[in-house]
Amino acid sequence: MFFEKVYNIVRKIPIGRVSTYGAIARHIGSPNSSRMVGWAMNASHQKSDVPAHRVVNRIGLLSGKHHFYGSDLMKQLLENEGIKIENDKVINFENVFWDPNDMDDNIKSNLKL
DNA sequence: ATCTTGACCTAAT
DNA sequence: CATTAGGCCAAGA
Numbered sequence: 001m002f003f004e005k006v007y008n009i010v011r012k013i014p015i016g017r018v019s020t021y022g023a024i025a026r027h028i029g030s031p032n033s034s035r036m037v038g039w040a041m042n043a044s045h046q047k048s049d050v051p052a053h054r055v056v057n058r059i060g061l062l063s064g065k066h067h068f069y070g071s072d073l074m075k076q077l078l079e080n081e082g083i084k085i086e087n088d089k090v091i092n093f094e095n096v097f098w099d100p101n102d103m104d105d106n107i108k109s110n111l112k113l
Numbered sequence: 114a115t116c117t118t119g120a121c122c123t124a125a126t
Numbered sequence: 127c128a129t130t131a132g133g134c135c136a137a138g139a
Contacts, residue, residue, distance in 0.1 A: 030135080033134040035134065
């Protein structure tokens with residue numbers, strides 16, 4: 001279902017990268033169902049296969065950090081993967097952002113056209 | 114069964 | 127620039 005699709009995608013997020021609710025929602029086919037992605041994440045806590053910490057909002061803000069055990073657990077996990085966090089925001093967000101549609105090993109790096 | 118809320122996003126005012 | 131409204135699907139009361 002919806003959740004399964006979300007999990008399926010989130011699981012594919014490479015280490016050291018992050019994705020956004022909107023991008024995931026779009027890939028599923030419901031561009032405006034980004035809220036459900038977050039909701040799915042909530043349920044994903046039961047699962048260990050879904051790295052919810054790699055999913056942030058469109059501006060790279062750790063909106064869901066409050067839902068983890070601690071307030072910094074999410075941050076710790078991301079930093080553990082090499083992602084720098086500052087003020088609850090992902091540094092070089094555009095650089096580490098992974099778009100499900102690419103689904104390849106393409107590093108967007110400075111590709112911004 | 115209905116109503117409210119939710120880790121969001123976009124567009125309009 | 128700040129605020130509001132609408133949309134989406136699912137779970138809790």
